[in-house]
Amino acid sequence: MSLDRLTFQGLRNLQPLDIRPCDGVNLIIGDNGSGKTSLLEGIHILGLGRSFRTQQLKHAIKHDEDALVLHGRLEGDPPLPVGIRRERSVSESTIRLAGAPVTRIAQLAETLPLQLINPDTFRLLEGSPAFRREFFDWGVFHVKHEFFDIWRRVRRALKHRNALLRHAKMDRQALAVWDRELAHYGVQLDILRHDYMKSFLPIFEETLDELLPLDGVELTLRYFRGWDHKRSYSEVLHNSHESDRQMGFTQQGPQRADLRIHIDRRPAKEVLSRGQQKLVVSALKLAQGRLLEAVTGRRCIYLIDDLPAELDRHHRHVFCKWLEKMQCQVFITSVEYESLLGLWQKATSITMFHVKHGQLTVQA
Ligand SMILES: Nc1ncnc2c1ncn2[C@@H]1O[C@H](COP(=O)(O)OP(=O)(O)O)[C@@H](O)[C@H]1O
Numbered sequence: 001m002s003l004d005r006l007t008f009q010g011l012r013n014l015q016p017l018d019i020r021p022c023d024g025v026n027l028i029i030g031d032n033g034s035g036k037t038s039l040l041e042g043i044h045i046l047g048l049g050r051s052f053r054t055q056q057l058k059h060a061i062k063h064d065e066d067a068l069v070l071h072g073r074l075e076g077d078p079p080l081p082v083g084i085r086r087e088r089s090v091s092e093s094t095i096r097l098a099g100a101p102v103t104r105i106a107q108l109a110e111t112l113p114l115q116l117i118n119p120d121t122f123r124l125l126e127g128s129p130a131f132r133r134e135f136f137d138w139g140v141f142h143v144k145h146e147f148f149d150i151w152r153r154v155r156r157a158l159k160h161r162n163a164l165l166r167h168a169k170m171d172r173q174a175l176a177v178w179d180r181e182l183a184h185y186g187v188q189l190d191i192l193r194h195d196y197m198k199s200f201l202p203i204f205e206e207t208l209d210e211l212l213p214l215d216g217v218e219l220t221l222r223y224f225r226g227w228d229h230k231r232s233y234s235e236v237l238h239n240s241h242e243s244d245r246q247m248g249f250t251q252q253g254p255q256r257a258d259l260r261i262h263i264d265r266r267p268a269k270e271v272l273s274r275g276q277q278k279l280v281v282s283a284l285k286l287a288q289g290r291l292l293e294a295v296t297g298r299r300c301i302y303l304i305d306d307l308p309a310e311l312d313r314h315h316r317h318v319f320c321k322w323l324e325k326m327q328c329q330v331f332i333t334s335v336e337y338e339s340l341l342g343l344w345q346k347a348t349s350i351t352m353f354h355v356k357h358g359q360l361t362v363q364a
């Protein structure tokens with residue numbers, strides 16, 4: 001799966017562009033502030049309907065312009081066009097896929113599975129559990145088609161239950177109804193996540209083993225489902241009525257699930273160097289792409305902002321070798337070309353773009 005054409009208008013500092021990325025490695029080289037990250041941001045918006053830099057898409061619209069218009073074409077027979085338009089004066093974006101309007105963002109995500117590796121990716125180690133839940137739920141969403149519906153039902157049940165808990169006079173009958181609903185779908189969600197992690201772990205370990213052999217120490221990844229492992233979820237919910245009520249929300253459940261990453265029982269973020277952390281979080285992202293392909297035959301597109309940063313030459317090389325092996329389309333930014341030189345095999349197709357003051361040119 002790859003994008004063979006991109007046309008962007010009105011995005012950040014970028015001049016209107018119309019480029020033909022290759023299906024292998026696309027290098028985007030330019031000085032600070034030239035527009036490299038903006039290009040990745042544009043692809044991300046196409047794939048997810050939202051930016052990784054701002055909650056409000058209107059901030060990505062170029063100053064002094066009224067709208068941003070992004071188009072991409074997924075290669076295939078026939079090719080699949082995807083487009084998104086966001087006007088400054090309208091709060092919703094218009095999204096089209098293969099000429100038809102898109103009403104569910106999930107539809108976009110299904111079509112264009114993206115993996116982003118940028119400084120925010122470190123949050124997988126140092127951020128709150130929400131980042132790790134978003135991470136594994138991405139995987140569950142892509143490989144288990146039931147996920148989306150179950151996840152929505154869990155959210156709905158939680159919303160209703162929490163509203164009842166906050167009510168001055170708690171309606172016990174209604175609470176029992178939402179307890180049942182939440183227990184039912186909460187357990188289903190846990191089963192999906194648990195199964196996913198079981199397939200994910202060996203692939204992650206294999207990926208990490210090449211990227212960062214950890215001699216003599218053990219890195220463990222443990223999935224925590226969000227409630228006491230010795231008790232059933234319905235029992236937990238039933239027994240926590242009073243304390244949940246005092247807190248005003250449901251304290252245990254799949255909304256608290258996490259992935260615990262340790263090295264010899266210490267949190268990985270406390271033990272690893274910055275470069276090592278980058279390799280661990282990259283291994284997590286690469287492993288997700290590998291698992292997606294193994295299960296569905298579909299390949300992710302990788303967006304990697306500043307690949308060379310924090311990595312020595314040897315580790316850059318192993319990282320690039322993994323990307324080559326996976327035969328995914330990748331977009332890699334870097335301040336200088338030299339730090340990416342000689343990292344690829346001859347057979348790999350490479351296209352290089354230079355960005356200067358928002359102007360993109362392709363290197364012949
Ligand atoms: N909405 C906007 N309109 C115009 N320029 C913007 C907007 N938002 C950010 N910029 C500018 O775009 C430039 C490029 O940013 P960025 O893509 O992050 O550069 P790079 O990744 O190459 O360092 C920055 O100089 C920034 O000030």
Ligand SMILES: [Mg+2]
Pocket residue numbers: 036037038305
């Ligand atoms: Mg940048």
